[in-house]
Amino acid sequence: MAHDTAAHDDAHAHHPTAKTYLWTALFLTIVTIVEISAYYIKPWEQSAIYVPSMIFMSAVKFAVVCAVYMHLKYDNKLFRNLFVGPLVIAIVTCVGLLFLFGKVAIRISSGQ
């Protein structure tokens, strides 16, 4: 355990402070507020960029929580690999399924 604890102290030396956590929370709150407002802003909600923008914002929130709160940005790279690898397989599987069930499609415009 001796060198374990040492490794931990070492890792914690780079961990962010409570202040960083608070700022992160503020950032997440603001993005969430933007997301919810977008739902109620009709021109945005009905535009073509609504879905991509919502997915983008939630992806940013997802990434920030993983990076800061789950310490992936500061911790050993091993943990990042253990998480991102499965996540990529999961997302690719999800997209594949949505294609297979016709929920998304690539439309190639027949240039006229």
Place this chain on the structure above:
Amino acid sequence: MSATAVEPTAGAHDAHAHHHTSTGLDSRKIAIWAFIGSECMLFVSLISTYLIYKGKSRVGPYPHEVWTDPSTGHTFGAILNIPVTSFSTFVLLMSSLAMVLAHNAVVNRRVKRTTFMQRLEGNSFFWLISTAVLGIVFLMCQAYEFTSFVHEGLGLTTNLFSSSFFVLTGFHGAHVTAGVLWLCTLAAIDKKRGLREDEGLVVDMCALYWHFVDVVWIAIFVLLYLIK
């Protein structure tokens, strides 16, 4: 092989010691990350099913559209309650903040704290209990949501939407419940004898799980509630 590491019986230092580790990391943390990776596939299967069945229900009520029952003439509004869910989303977000502060408090026991704010920052029990309470508030919102749906006429078996919705959010709720139990256990230990600085990993494991449940909700909130 003159260099045969005469590593005298690893583990002699500490009863909890995990024998020699090749990465210097604690095995439990590797395991919890592998577990979280596995959970990604679990939730992606659930979310995919919800999305595949989106708009495929033969009868209402529907999540975002108004529906009139042709047999009774009764009209159902869009069933999802965005304001309540926005509130519970915010609550879960704040619980993640409390969680990370709890971990912060446990691993920084040595820091001298004098002012009220500093002592609050170092009060791991307060942050653990806050996280649990916020989790319970989230669960109460979910219970309210579920009961009001049933009240309005959307039960587990009503249509494809309700089945996939209840099972997906129910799975997430079950994860939150397990997390709350875990947090309460940690808080009880903290109250009883105080979590030591070298036990940061114990809190960290719970925290990783809790944040993961939170990020899953981030995805669910957008994919289920906000995108029509």
Place this chain on the structure above:
Amino acid sequence: MATTVAPPTFAPAASSPSYAGDKTGVWSWITTTDHKRIGVLYLFTSLFFFIFGGLEAAVIRAQLAAPNQSLVSAELYNQLFTMHGTTMVFLAIMPLSAAFFNFLIPLQIGARDVAFPRLNAFSYWVYLFGGIFITLPIFAGIAPNGGWFGYAPITTMQYNPGLNIDFWVLGLQILGISSLAAGFNFITTVINLRAPGMHLMRMPMFTWMSFVVQFLVVLAFPVITVALVFLQFDRFFGTNFYTLTAGADPLLWQHLFWIFGHPEVYILILPAFGLVSEVLPTFSRKPLFGYAVMVYSGILIGFLGFGVWAHHMFSVGMGPIADTVFSLTTMLIAIPTGVKIFNWMSTMWGGKLQFTTAMCFSIGLVAMFTIGGLSGVTHASPPTDLQQTDTYYVVAHFHYVLFGGSIMGIFAGIYHYFPKIFGRLMNETLGKWHFWINMIGMNLTFGPMHLSGLLGMPRRIYTYDANQGWDLFNMMSSVGTAIIILSTLIFIYNFFASLRNGPRAGRDPWGASTLEWSIPSPPPEYNFAVLPNVTSRYPLWDVTDGHDLSREHHEGHENRDDRVPTAKELGIPMPMNTFKPVMAALGLCIMIGGMTLKHVNFYAFFAVVSGGGLTLVISLYAWLTSPLEEAH
């Protein structure tokens, strides 16, 4: 051979070399946390289920031996083929691999145990209880009857109202938990418990392939868990996931099942690949050819394994784009697999071959798996697949890869590692008989199925009319099955006779190269008195310093009278025996298994499920709050 096999020192006839020093008796096995003992438990249990599943197949083949027979009813036939598949996949091959994961991974990486010894015990007991739960119903004639892939909606309440499918759904959930727990355990073990100098690229190939398999397990099983939860909710609570009248898509189950099911195929075969990758270099007296490429191709197989699932579904009409994509990925996966075949052949090329039984089975895998792999490539192409799907051609294909591949590899592993596990050698003469009879029986059973399949014989029919051109082939298959049974009887006799009377094996009877052969057979409970320092991929062949590891061990840490010192004498802390994982496993299985009572009596259902749940939670708390090792 004679030069490498340690001269048999005849032990007193009654005593087999025992495990873990002074701890003996049934209770010590129930409460054990020693990975080697758990591996042995896995080995015996899964061999039992292997024989049980084989007997189910024997009944199937007896029924199909001639046209229009009525040995079993159509309903019982459905239960037999369902349970044959389920037993072989989940109760025989996977746990046979798990026996080797348990026994070998810590030894091969130079560790004293797995990362979480109690979780390991939990995995085994969950497997045992789950296996019993899913197997018993066949004696009452209410066994699962929906095929091993249990396609919904045919498995929903509407079409299958009995308890049969409930046993299947709940049994697989239980077994999934066992595999997942083991998966997290071994991922952590391989990452974190390697001996000094045991870099990833120095790990023995079996450990590498097992490592890949654990990732497949932890990523594939959640998907089947979800699919099963949907089915369970449909059956128990009336949800609509597979209710077509509510608008459900009949392909949902198929997609979810095969997202799990295809990686599952690699879960079954990669450990066998790993085992023969240990055997072939040993008996060719050459390092494995293209070690790095072997590793990468294993990883690539695992990774691509997630992108080919829909090739099981070409006949459902997914459209040309999906068919093309999945056809291409499927053909791609043949490349890393072919690379492995060629690497094995190159390993043997120019080597000093010794045809031990283990070596014969390994070469048998290379040959038989190639046949199964080639027929696999034929149905990677949608047009041909449409001709072959749901016929005996497919049955022939997957029996060549699973019997000719996995089972041959596992037999190779058993003959190779028997001396390490039990301290005694298996009889080589009987082993050869086993191999050759098995080889003949296997080809006679599954070879003709290619032809009956191409002539149009569908799978899963309980009987057939004469004069469709299938009669001869079916008779051949049935005779072949009898021959396989004969060979298996030889194996069973050899196994138990050698267990009692086999000549004592030394540390390294085969002159093998990896760490597990540097320690006594069977290994002491702590495995390594001193954690080895690894400087190459073949530490025992590595003689650059003038002496090998095994000698070092011998001189440094053992008494002259060959008595292996106990952990206590060496001051090595070992995990304590504990009953808590068994209780937790029992609680879990009662909780999940008790759900079958929902359709019988609600109060009994509630009482049993909550009782099991309570046992689980209490045992878990007791387990997690008690120390692993004795304080000292």
